[in-house]
Every structure is written in structure tokens, then in C-alpha cells.
Amino acid sequence: MSGDRGPETCVPAALAVACEHPDVEFTLVGREADRPADWRERAPRNAAWLAASEVVAMNDHPREALRHKKHSSMRRAVDLVKARTAHACVSAGNTGALMATAHFVLKMIPGVERPAIASWIPSRSGHTFMLDLGANATATPAQLRQFAVMGSALAEDRSAAPGPRVGLLNIGEEDIKGDETVQKAHELLSASGLNYVGFVEGHDVFGDDVDVVVTDGFTGNVALKTMEGTARYIAQAMREEFTRGAMRKLGALLAAPALGALRSRLDPRRYNGASMVGLNGVVIKSHGSADGFAFQRAIEVAVAEARDDLPARIAAKLDAPAVT
Amino acid sequence: MSGDRGPETCVPAALAVACEHPDVEFTLVGREADRPADWRERAPRNAAWLAASEVVAMNDHPREALRHKKHSSMRRAVDLVKARTAHACVSAGNTGALMATAHFVLKMIPGVERPAIASWIPSRSGHTFMLDLGANATATPAQLRQFAVMGSALAEDRSAAPGPRVGLLNIGEEDIKGDETVQKAHELLSASGLNYVGFVEGHDVFGDDVDVVVTDGFTGNVALKTMEGTARYIAQAMREEFTRGAMRKLGALLAAPALGALRSRLDPRRYNGASMVGLNGVVIKSHGSADGFAFQRAIEVAVAEARDDLPARIAAKLDAPAVT
Numbered sequence: 001m002s003g004d005r006g007p008e009t010c011v012p013a014a015l016a017v018a019c020e021h022p023d024v025e026f027t028l029v030g031r032e033a034d035r036p037a038d039w040r041e042r043a044p045r046n047a048a049w050l051a052a053s054e055v056v057a058m059n060d061h062p063r064e065a066l067r068h069k070k071h072s073s074m075r076r077a078v079d080l081v082k083a084r085t086a087h088a089c090v091s092a093g094n095t096g097a098l099m100a101t102a103h104f105v106l107k108m109i110p111g112v113e114r115p116a117i118a119s120w121i122p123s124r125s126g127h128t129f130m131l132d133l134g135a136n137a138t139a140t141p142a143q144l145r146q147f148a149v150m151g152s153a154l155a156e157d158r159s160a161a162p163g164p165r166v167g168l169l170n171i172g173e174e175d176i177k178g179d180e181t182v183q184k185a186h187e188l189l190s191a192s193g194l195n196y197v198g199f200v201e202g203h204d205v206f207g208d209d210v211d212v213v214v215t216d217g218f219t220g221n222v223a224l225k226t227m228e229g230t231a232r233y234i235a236q237a238m239r240e241e242f243t244r245g246a247m248r249k250l251g252a253l254l255a256a257p258a259l260g261a262l263r264s265r266l267d268p269r270r271y272n273g274a275s276m277v278g279l280n281g282v283v284i285k286s287h288g289s290a291d292g293f294a295f296q297r298a299i300e301v302a303v304a305e306a307r308d309d310l311p312a313r314i315a316a317k318l319d320a321p322a323v324t
Numbered sequence: 325m326s327g328d329r330g331p332e333t334c335v336p337a338a339l340a341v342a343c344e345h346p347d348v349e350f351t352l353v354g355r356e357a358d359r360p361a362d363w364r365e366r367a368p369r370n371a372a373w374l375a376a377s378e379v380v381a382m383n384d385h386p387r388e389a390l391r392h393k394k395h396s397s398m399r400r401a402v403d404l405v406k407a408r409t410a411h412a413c414v415s416a417g418n419t420g421a422l423m424a425t426a427h428f429v430l431k432m433i434p435g436v437e438r439p440a441i442a443s444w445i446p447s448r449s450g451h452t453f454m455l456d457l458g459a460n461a462t463a464t465p466a467q468l469r470q471f472a473v474m475g476s477a478l479a480e481d482r483s484a485a486p487g488p489r490v491g492l493l494n495i496g497e498e499d500i501k502g503d504e505t506v507q508k509a510h511e512l513l514s515a516s517g518l519n520y521v522g523f524v525e526g527h528d529v530f531g532d533d534v535d536v537v538v539t540d541g542f543t544g545n546v547a548l549k550t551m552e553g554t555a556r557y558i559a560q561a562m563r564e565e566f567t568r569g570a571m572r573k574l575g576a577l578l579a580a581p582a583l584g585a586l587r588s589r590l591d592p593r594r595y596n597g598a599s600m601v602g603l604n605g606v607v608i609k610s611h612g613s614a615d616g617f618a619f620q621r622a623i624e625v626a627v628a629e630a631r632d633d634l635p636a637r638i639a640a641k642l643d644a645p646a647v648t
Contacts, residue, residue, distance in 0.1 A: 124557070134495050137503040171458050171545040179461040179542060202549025206557040215546075218503060221495040222543050223550045225526025230554040233530040236448070237589055241582040248582045255579035258565040258572045265561055 001030035001073050002055050003092025004289045010092060011036060013295040017303070018047040024303055027086060029073040031055060052076045055093075058288060062096035066104055074098060078105045081281040087306035088282035090273075090299050092290050098283065099135055099276060106281040109311055111318035114139070115278035116147050116217070117285065118154055120271055121227065125208030129155045129164075133274060134221035141184035144168065144214055145192055146318075150277040151212035152194050153314045158304065164211035167200030169219060181216075189214075231266060273298030275305060277314065282306050325354035325397050326379050327416025328613045334416060335360055337619040341627070342371040348627055351410060353397040355379060376400045379417075382612060386420035390428055398422060402429045405605040411630035412606035414597075414623050416614050422607065423459055423600060430605040433635055435642035438463070439602040440471045440541070441609065442478055444595055445551065449532030453479045453488075457598060458545035465508035468492065468538055469516055470642075474601040475536035476518050477638045482628065488535035491524030493543060505540075513538075555590060597622030599629060601638065606630050 001007045007030055018026040026047045028035075035049050036042060043049070052073035056065045069075060074093055080086035082105050091098050095117075103115055118131035131151050132139065139147065148166050155164035168186055170178040178186075178199070189196040200210050202223060215223070242252035242259075252259065272294035276283040282305045286298035325331045331354055342350040350371045352359075359373050360366060367373070376397035380389045393399060398417055404410035406429050415422050419441075427439055442455035455475050456463065463471065472490050479488035492510055494502040502510075502523070513520040524534050526547060539547070566576035566583075576583065596618035600607040606629045610622035 122557070124560070137495065137501070169546060171461065171542055177461070202546040202551075203553030203556065205550065206553040218495055219543050219546050222493060222526040222539075222547050226529065226547045226550045227526075227554045229527030229530040230551045231558065232527065233446070233448070234555065234558050234590060238582075238586055241586045241589070242579070244582070244585070251579035251582050255566070255575035255583075258562075258568070258575050261568070262562055262565045265565070266558060 001028065001034055002058060002094065003286065003295075004058065005092070005291065007034040007036075009290070009292050010295055013292040014299060015042060015044065015047055016292070017296050017299045018044050021303060022046055027077075027080060029077040029080070031073065050076060050080075056097045058094050060094055060097055062094070062100040065094065065097035066100045075101055075105070078102050078281075078283070081283065082106055087309075088284065088302040090284045090286060090295075090302045092286040092288055092295060092298070095134075095285055095288075098285060102276055102279050102281070102283045106279040106283070108278055109280055109315045109318065112146050112150070112278040112314070113143055114146075115276050116150060117220075117274050118151055118277050119224070119274040120158070121205050121224075122266070122271065123206045123208065126159075127271075128205050128211060128213055129158075130205060130213045130215070130220060130224070131277065132215065132217035132220050133224050134217045135276065136217040138218065139181070139216035141181055141188055144181070144185035144216070145188040146278070148189055148192065148194055148196070148212065148214045149317050150314050151214055153317045154275060154277060154310065155211045157308045157310055157313060159211070163195040165197045165209070166194050166212040166214060167197050167204060167210040169213055169215035169223075170199040170201065172199070172201070185214075228268065231268065235266075269294035270297060273301035275301065275310070277310070280311055282310060325352065325358055326382060326418065327610065327619075328382065329416070329615065331358040331360075333614070333616050334619055337616040338623060339366060339368065339371055340616070341620050341623045342368050345627060346370055351401075351404060353401040353404070355397065374400060374404075380421045382418050384418055384421055386418070386424040389418065389421035390424045399425055399429070402426050402605075402607070405607065406430055411633075412608065412626040414608045414610060414619075414626045416610040416612055416619060416622070419458075419609055419612075422609060426600055426603050426605070426607045430603040430607070432602055433604055433639045433642065436470050436474070436602040436638070437467055438470075439600050440474060441544075441598050442475055442601050443548070443598040444482070445529055445548075446590070446595065447530045447532065450483075451595075452529050452535060452537055453482075454529060454537045454539070454544060454548070455601065456539065456541040456544050457548050458541045459600065460541040462542065463505070463540035465505055465512050468505070468509035468540065469512040470602070472513055472516065472518055472520070472536065472538045473641050474638050475538055477641045478599060478601060478634065479535045481632045481634055481637060483535070487519040489521045489533070490518050490536045490538060491521050491528060491534035493537055493539035493547075494523040494525065496523070496525070509538075552592065555592065559590075593618035594621060597625035599625065599634070601634070604635055606634060 029050045032051045053071045056074045077089040116132035117135045120127040274285045284302040353374045356375045377395045380396045380398045401413040440456035441459045444451040598609045608626040
């Protein structure tokens, strides 16, 4: 157990979710020292503690963590998924180390070359799934097609609607724009059998014309962080304008119900829990700085994906049997 | 004269700016039919009309426009800059055609391989300049260094503060992340003599740690459109929350001063007017859908860059004489 806030945040969040899902078994993996003193009294029947001797630090180099921390809580949690003792694992720890460990231990679904990070983004029509959000710095056309298949399976799974509309992120909607990679990926996707709607642009993620937006990890990560930056910038501007003098503060007080509803609606914690797709197992990455509410959302994502066996669905979509 | 709104919007905006700058000569280039019937009465002394026989349409292919529309208003406006009859040109028309025409007619500043589109983005510290926003789909490390030099000159020019802090957009702040291109560009920038602060991420554009953010045109364009999409999404959510029932509407009324100030502060029209940098001449691209207020801002950007002779400053920074 790691993350910026550590076990103090993760443990109570996990126990809360365990109470909400009595039919699901939860294993908390962490150092013995991190187990709460009152564990026996607090833990529900369906929660167990598995002791690990060390923890991957947030600033450990992914390769070093993989090589030298074979008894870390992260490694042991992923090993549980490999052994099918667990159906999913969730971590708020070091993203690179989690990706490297999961890739090494679980291996890829046949037909997928690289894992991708996928998440949902709020949109006018509900939400859009976007990938890759940073697992890889580059992607080949074939890999972009694989991302599209995985994103499609994910969207189908979560929305329970068949044939999600898949778009390829580009800098113009005309067929002539973009570099060679997106042009070739466009050809592959047009012939993929997916419900491919063609090129989409950065603002389309929030619209209602597409359910899955596919891009390379560099562009996807920049887009995601740009969204976060824009939202934070606007939130700060709002705070400033609503606290500029007594009259403005009074206005804010009277507008409190609308402002509160807006805050809750745009709360990024609601969208916590990114899926590392393409692996032979469900691995969910929580934001490192997630608080209890946010971490619970990430665990809920893991429960949903495990129930639906997303890796098997992806494998089926790729027309190759899952190696599990 | 083109753009989504055409001369009905551009002409009054240009005449308004002409009245504000009696020391600047304005030439409006458009078809005779587009000249207002009451031109003689309305135009101030420092505004002239130059007739063009045709106009580049918003959906013309850039190469076709360049080849076959040599008497278009766009081409004639750029020709004026080439002939030094004008010090800058502004267009709300077809971006690709403007870029192709300006590139062909004006040529590049020695030492710059490709033009880039640069714009300012509001940030906590005032604003950040970002480039390339979509002139090119890809960029080599050497071109990213050239973008950095141009962005630095632009920021210095507009902010009148020497040594603007330049950051390179990447998906992590650690030196190990990102693909080969950004890694090599990082090396070039570290040795460039610019005030290079290293890698920055998508959210840093809005922070106060960097003045110029450099990236390739694909990533920059996606980031820009993602910002626009996020802002529009939040604005719509605000409208919805503030109109949900009578009490909410009353709250909005009482919060009107703060909401109005917020709207004006975040108004994207204030940031209209992107610079096509790297050319031997000042060329400003207005958003195609710009209204009069926004188009005036784009003309103001052109006036400022022409006064400061930005191309000469860029050439000086590149240690090569400007060919003008």
C-alpha cells in the first residue's frame, strides 16, 4: 500500500467498500506496521490483511522496483491476480512501477502488444472513454487499433450498450490532416469492424458524438493533464470572483446550492480509477493523491471490471483466446 | 476577407480599430461587392479598401487555394506584407490556406525550417505562450528548439520582460520520460542559452512556473482544443445548475456580478489572434468564428507585433540576419 496519502487513507476506504459489497472478498496488501492496531475490530468478515515486507516508493524507478522489490505490497498484490486468488488489484502507488510489474507478471492478452491506460471523462452525453493516457510515449498504427478494440470493450462493458462509437484523435476532421501514423491507423480502424466514426478533435471528448477516443499515450496524457489544469484554473477564478468583497461573498452564499451542485458534478474524484487494459488481469490505478472518497471510486471500478471479466471480453473481441 | 462570419463582421471591427489607432494605416482587402455601400462615409482617413477578385473559401484545399486563387483577398493581403506596403496581415479565413500562402510568399526567417502557430493562454501568473498549435503535425528536435527561440522572442516582446522561462511539454517531469524526440529536444534546449526550465506537463500551462510552452503541432492543437472543450463543458454545466428551478435562478441573479466578472475573465474572445511565427512578416490568424470583439483583438495583436517588428527580433535571436 502506497500512494501520496498512504495506508491512513487507503485502509478505511477499502474497508468501507468491503462493507458495501459483502459478496466480494477483499485482501489488503501492506506492511504489518501499516495494519491498523484495531484491525480485528474494524475489518468486516470479507476483508483480510496480507503482509508484505516492503513497499514501492512513489519515486522508485520502475525497472528498479520490478527487479529489487519482489516482496513489495505492489508485487504481492499483482501476484494474487496472476494466481487467480484475486480477480483485480487496485493501487494508488507509483504508476510506472505498477505498469512494469503488471506487464511482467500478468503478461499481455494475445493480440495486444502494449498495455494502455484508459479512463472515463465526463461529457455532455454522460462520459467518454479515452486511451492511452500515458502507458506508452508512442504508438504504432496497429497498437492504436488494439487500443480501439480495448476501449470499445471497456465502453460496452461499463455502459452496457453495444457498438460504442470509436473516434481517433487528430488535429482536424478532414481525412487529409495529421501525420502518417494516424493516417494509417485511420485505414486500419475503417476496416476493423468496430463502430468507427473517424477522426475527432480535442473538444469532441466532451461532446456526444463519440464514446471512445483513441490516441497515443503522449497526446492522451497531455490532453488529460490539460483538462485537469483548465478545470483547476476555472475553479480558482471562480473562488477569486466570488470572494472579491462582501457583496460578492453574499452572492456566493445565495448561489450556494447551484455552486455546490456544480462542484459535486465536476468533482474529479468521481472519475478516479484508470484501467490498465491489455493485461491478463484487472489492474486499476488510482490517482496518487486520491483521498478516501476517490480511492473508493477506484475500488468500485475494479469490482465492476472483475465482475464482467473485462480481460476475457477484450480477448474475445480480438478473436484470440485469453491466456489465464 | 473570409471567415465564418464574413465581411459583415470583419469590416466594422477593422474600422473600429482604425479609429483607435489614427497613426496606423489599415488596408481592407476584399471583393468589391463586399465593400459596404456607405464606405465613403464610414471609413476613417487611415482606412483604405483594396479590391480582390475572389476569396478563398473556408473549405478550399490549401494547395489548391495557393495554386489557383492568386487574385484572392488572402493572397493580395499577404503580398502587401511581402512588398512591405503593409507591416502585418490578419485573416479569419482558411487556416491551412493562409499558412501555405504566407509560407510560399513570405518565406522563412533564415534558421527556421517551419512556421509555427503561437498563442497566449490565460494562466495564474497572467498568460503563457504556447506553440506549435497546429501548423505542423510533427516536429524534429531541431524544429522544437526553433519554436522555443520564437516563443521566447514573442513572450519577451509582449511582456517586455527579458529571459522568459521556456518549458518543453512532456508526459512527466522526470528526465527519463517521453519519447526520443522530446529527449533530444531537451538536450538541445539545455544548451540553447534560453532560460530553459525543463519538462513541463499539460497542467503547467496554467501555472506560474513557465512563460513559454513548446510542443509539436499535433500535441499543441489537441491541448488547445481540449482546453476549449473543458471550458465549454464547465460553462454549460454552470448554466444548467444555475437555471435548475426558481431558487437557483434567483441565486444566479444575486451572484450576477461575480458570474459576470468570471465570464468576462474567461472569455476566449479576449485571447483571439494567433501568431504565425517564423515567417518574414507578421501574419495573424483570427478564429474563423470570431465576432467583432474577437476580431478586433486579433488586429490589436497584429498592430503590436508590427510595431515591435517581431520577425526581426526572432531573426536576431537566431543570430541570423532577417531577409526582408
